Amino acid sequence: MKNLLTGVFLLLFISSLNAQLAQWRGPDRDGHFPETGLLKEWPEGGPETILEAEGIGKGWSSPIFAADMIYTTGMIDTLDYLTAMDLQGNIKWQVPYGRSWNQSFPDTRCSPVIEDDRIYVQSGTGRLVCIERETGEEIWAVNVDEDFEGEYHSWGNSETPLIVDDLVVCSPGGQTTSVVAFNKMTGEPAWQTESLGGPRTYASATIYEYKDFRYILAAIGTHLLAIHPESGEIAWSYRYHNSEWTDRDAIIWPNTPVFKEDEIFITSGYDYPAVMLKMDSTGTSVSEKYTSRTLDNHHHGVILHDGHVYGSNWYNNKQGRWVCMVWDTGEIKYVDDWDTKGALVMADGLLYAYNERGNVGLVNPDPDGFEIVSEFRITKGAGPHWAHPFIKDGKLFMRHGDVLLVYDIKA
Numbered sequence: 001m002k003n004l005l006t007g008v009f010l011l012l013f014i015s016s017l018n019a020q021l022a023q024w025r026g027p028d029r030d031g032h033f034p035e036t037g038l039l040k041e042w043p044e045g046g047p048e049t050i051l052e053a054e055g056i057g058k059g060w061s062s063p064i065f066a067a068d069m070i071y072t073t074g075m076i077d078t079l080d081y082l083t084a085m086d087l088q089g090n091i092k093w094q095v096p097y098g099r100s101w102n103q104s105f106p107d108t109r110c111s112p113v114i115e116d117d118r119i120y121v122q123s124g125t126g127r128l129v130c131i132e133r134e135t136g137e138e139i140w141a142v143n144v145d146e147d148f149e150g151e152y153h154s155w156g157n158s159e160t161p162l163i164v165d166d167l168v169v170c171s172p173g174g175q176t177t178s179v180v181a182f183n184k185m186t187g188e189p190a191w192q193t194e195s196l197g198g199p200r201t202y203a204s205a206t207i208y209e210y211k212d213f214r215y216i217l218a219a220i221g222t223h224l225l226a227i228h229p230e231s232g233e234i235a236w237s238y239r240y241h242n243s244e245w246t247d248r249d250a251i252i253w254p255n256t257p258v259f260k261e262d263e264i265f266i267t268s269g270y271d272y273p274a275v276m277l278k279m280d281s282t283g284t285s286v287s288e289k290y291t292s293r294t295l296d297n298h299h300h301g302v303i304l305h306d307g308h309v310y311g312s313n314w315y316n317n318k319q320g321r322w323v324c325m326v327w328d329t330g331e332i333k334y335v336d337d338w339d340t341k342g343a344l345v346m347a348d349g350l351l352y353a354y355n356e357r358g359n360v361g362l363v364n365p366d367p368d369g370f371e372i373v374s375e376f377r378i379t380k381g382a383g384p385h386w387a388h389p390f391i392k393d394g395k396l397f398m399r400h401g402d403v404l405l406v407y408d409i410k411a
Contacts, residue, residue, distance in 0.1 A: 022066035024111035024160045025345060025388055029206045029256050031303045033347040033391040039411050040350070042362060046376025050395065051406040053089040057081050059108030060386035061160075063397040063404055067133075070397065071112040072404060073121055075100045080108045080123045082131060087406065093136035098123025101156030107383065107401075109158040109202075118184070120168055124156045128170055130187060140187035148192065149176040151199035153221055153250055158202040164216060164229045173200035173220040179227060191232030198222030198241065202254035202299065210261055213283040217257050217264070221250030224257065224266060224277075226286075236285045238277060240266060245273055254299035258309070260327065263289065269298035269314040276330060290330040295323045300343040301388060303351060308333065308367050310351060312341035318356070322370045336370035343388040354378075354398065358385045380405065 026033045039047060056063075057074020064071045069092065070085045079096040086092065100106045101124030113120040118139065119131045126145025131138055144150065145157060150172030162169040167181040167190055177192040198220035205218035208226065215226040215235055222241040225234055241251050253268040264286065267274035273291040280286070295302070295313055298320060302311035309325045313335070320341025324333040342355030350373065351363035358378045364371040378385065381400030390397040394410025 022064050022114035022392075023163075024062050024064070024113070024204065024390075025256070025301060029204065030258055031301050031345045033345060035347040035391050035394065037411050038348040038350070038394065039362075039409050040373070042374035042376065042409075046360070046374075047396065047407040047409045049405065050408050051087055051089055051404065052380060053085060053404045054402055055091065056083045056085070056399070056402055056404050057108060058383065058401050059399070060384065061108050061111040061399070062388045062390045063399050064112045064114055064390060065392040065395065065397055066114045070404065070406070071114060071119060072399060073108045073110055073112060074402065075106060075108045075124075078102065080110070080121070082112060082119065082121055082136070084133075084136060085404070095131065095136040095138070097121050097129040097131065097138070097141075098125060098127030100124045103154075103156065105155050111160045113161055113163055115163050115184070120161050120163065120184070122157060122159055122161050122170060124158075126150055126157045126172065128161060128168065128182070128187075130168070130184070142182060142187050144170045144180060145172050145200070148172045148174065148180055150174045153199045153201060153252070155202065157200065158254065159200075160204040162205040162207070162216065162218075164207055167229065169205055169216055169218065171200065171205060171218045171220060173198055178220050178223070178225060179205070179216070179218045179232070181229075181232060193225065193227060193232050193234055196220060196223045196225065196237060199250050201250065202252065204256050206256050208257075208259055208264070210259070210279070213279075215283075217259075219253055219257075221253065224264075226283075235283055236279070238286050240268075240275065255297055255301055258302055258304050260304060263327070265302070265304075265309060265327070267292075267295060267297040267302060267311070269296050271314065272296055276327075292325060292330050292332075294332050294335065295325045298341055299386065300341060301345070303344050303346050303365075305346060305365050308365070310365060311344055312355075314341065322353070324367045324370070326367075333367040334369050338370055338372065342385070345389050345391065347391045352389050352391070352396070354385060354387070354389055356385050358400070360389075360398070378405065
């Protein structure tokens with residue numbers, strides 16, 4: 001009986017580790033979607049449109065698809081709303097979950113995180129909410145940035161919360177703490193890290209695993225932190241803010257770190273150097289392996305594939321080019337034009353690029369050049385084209401402002 005109970009416990013524990021399947025930039029937040037059987041090229045004019053719907057509110061967050069429902073966040077009037085919609089465009093429910101950011105660029109940025117029958121979102125002013133997936137009813141809520149005296153940079157709270165084990169994790173920054181965790185079922189505080197002093201930044205946390213090391217990688221405006229998820233203890237921190245590189249008090253850092261084995265790549269745009277970090281064998285410190293001023297990704301994410309990093313860089317807020325860099329050395333393989341910078345994800349061996357002028361491209365991941373296989377243009381909606389694509393069940397989910405678009409990309 002003891003062995004049976006142990007086996008059941010382990011099964012439940014493993015299931016809890018693998019339950020988080022529907023979230024921003026894919027299951028591991030690295031831009032990779034585990035889809036197969038997708039089109040290798042698109043018809044002229046783009047893939048077939050399955051759905052075009054309005055009424056989700058203004059925003060740049062990603063639509064998330066789970067259990068045949070689309071979940072999106074958006075700003076309506078002054079509040080952030082979460083909408084549940086089916087593939088026919090019928091709204092099942094639409095509920096407010098907090099005050100939107102009320103200063104520069106207030107549109108919603110947090111994407112829903114869906115685990116089992118629960119959805120986790122965070123408003124532009126830091127209200128963290130757990131919502132029942134079937135009904136839209138609020139299960140619990142915590143005002144993270146108010147309760148933990150978070151410190152804002154220019155654009156408020158852009159973070160998508162992280163689920164790890166039985167916790168939901170947020171990064172308020174400020175003088176009280178840097179990162180906090182709550183019981184994901186009840187909202188009760190679990191732990192808070194010491195404060196490293198920097199303000200909130202715009203990068204969402206992720207889980208880092210290598211050999212026996214398992215850390216939460218979270219960012220504030222000055223530091224990258226590696227945190228033990230069990231206790232909130234900081235295993236190591238790296239001060240990314242360097243006064244020799246910038247005269248700002250904090251850096252504008254929107255990208256979740258990407259890693260391979262003992263190396264971690266961070267990048268933040270604005271001509272600020274991207275950095276490759278290497279962790280020591282004890283898992284207690286990191287050092288700079290190299291820096292790159294070429295692949296300074298703005299807020300669109302990068303993709304690691306076959307020993308190369310693909311992404312776009314920043315020339316100014318409206319211009320950028322597409323870059324391929326060798327992971328091991330930082331060697332730049334190409335810097336190519338395709339209108340301007342944009343978001344990048346990957347599925348079934350091809351890159352999906354969505355640039356800031358509304359063009360969507362299917363791209364061959366070839367280090368010899370930025371090769372567009374097929375492309376089409378999004379003309380519906382308004383505002384900046386900043387949302388990251390989402391791919392699930394042979395479908396490409398896009399959003400432009402208040403408009404939700406779904407395309408059939410299954411072969």
